[in-house]
């Protein structure tokens with residue numbers, strides 16, 4: 386649109402937040418989920434906005450600056466941001482990773498593979514952003530459109546050639562990734578998640594499916610085809626589909642893995658290229674096999690590593706250099722972290738939906754332990770539906786293997802955006818009760834972990850799962866153990882007061 390192009394050429398920046406408007410900025414008024422950006426147009430004009438972009442001009446007050454009317458303000462924001470930063474994604478190899486689980490691990494694996502191969506590398510994801518020079522913590526998994534383009538532009542300045550970014554369903558749905566040019570896409574798996582945002586599972590799948598529209602016909606779309614919902618998504622896809630699966634069968638997947646060893650601390654597997662593949666650089670990869678060792682546990686991490694390895698192969702990274710890079714990859718924060726506390730083995734994982742809860746329990750199968758104790762933090766501000774689904778997943782597991790379940794709302798360890806509501810707690814506990822699950826509930830994280838410690842002995846396995854509510858779990862656990870060790874030097878038996886007053 387010429388009017389927008391002319392405007393961008395004169396603009397000093399693009400923003401959709403009135404509080405950030407600087408003189409000469411274009412303010413894009415977005416009708417959001419909470420409020421309407423059009424109602425901040427006067428404030429934006431007073432701060433020196435060059436123009437207002439709106440898809441609902443009837444909501445705007447009289448203004449003395451130009452108003453550009455567009456069909457969709459969120460799309461316009463992405464378009465303006467990409468143009469303002471000179472379309473940085475077109476000047477690098479950028480791999481977009483979507484799926485319910487595995488996005489963080491896969492993007493970090495790619496960052497590691499590229500870095501180990503001497504490439505200047507960038508990352509945008511849930512845990513951090515790496516612009517090629519500095520690394521800083523993230524706010525969202527997929528940032529707003531302006532931030533994405535800004536980070537990519539910083540990467541170009543820092544001479545980044547290869548980057549990986551997590552693409553959430555919300556990010557797709559809210560057009561944060563529109564006008565981003567991907568050199569490959571990855572779809573890891575789909576399970577029920579973010580039902581509060583999308584309304585139902587079908588809408589969530591639809592949002593994920595829209596990722597396909599962001600890829601050029603020649604751009605490889607690497608898909609874990611063993612997942613039934615991934616199969617559904619790609620059924621009518623006529624682009625450059627590259628399929629992966631665990632289990633050797635050339636008819637089943639273009640590239641597959643056979644597991645040769647699976648243990649507490651990692652795995653080894655063979656990657657089979659089952660049919661010739663053309664890389665982005667135009668080279669032909671003939672059918673062959675590579676042996677890979679991975680130092681992080683879990684079959685789901687083999688799936689993640691396979692997807693990352695295929696993306697690296699298609700970006701012309703020498704297979705002989707992908708395998709050592711995967712071997713030296715260490716787990717990401719709170720993704721199947723295994724550590725020891727006295728004689729107790731502890732697993733700490735961000736399991737936050739039925740798929741990731743299943744992945745943790747599947748991995749536990751490779752562990753040797755006497756008794757199993759699981760502490761789960763309820764997911765706050767994500768709605769009752771996902772909490773009912775998570776509780777059902779835990780209940781299903783307790784019917785198969787015995788474990789003590791301790792549930793907490795982590796009231797003292799979550800910020801305002803993650804507080805567990807009464808409805809969410811009710812959904813979780815009612816599901817457990819309906820499914821006749823044995824559990825203990827306590828509202829605070831230290832109480833929950835204190836109970837867990839009281840119920841574990843050397844040789845036992847303690848599993849900490851949950852998202853924000855369990856983020857401080859490892860630290861709190863260490864503090865409890867240190868306090869206990871300090872105190873027990875003076876007394877032969879000690880039960881910390883908080884642990885003895887646990888509510889049910």
Ligand SMILES: CC(=O)N[C@H]1[C@@H](OP(=O)(O)OP(=O)(O)OC[C@H]2O[C@@H](n3ccc(=O)[nH]c3=O)[C@H](O)[C@@H]2O)O[C@H](CO)[C@@H](O)[C@@H]1O[C@H](C)C(=O)N[C@@H](C)C(=O)N[C@H](CCC(=O)O)C(=O)O
Pocket residue numbers: 401402403404414415416417418419420421422423425524525526527528529553554555556582
């Ligand atoms: C539901 C959701 O995703 N909301 C995001 C969205 O809000 P929104 O567009 O609905 O905006 P709004 O708050 O209604 O405001 C409307 C407009 O008025 C503007 N405004 C508002 C106030 C003001 O004073 N001045 C002003 O100009 C706002 O900047 C906005 O443009 O756009 C905002 C700005 O980019 C985001 O901060 C906000 O993310 C919220 C905080 C959030 O928590 N999002 C989560 C659910 C999310 O996106 N998560 C995914 C999933 C991760 C995963 O896979 O687990 C993620 O990618 O992180």
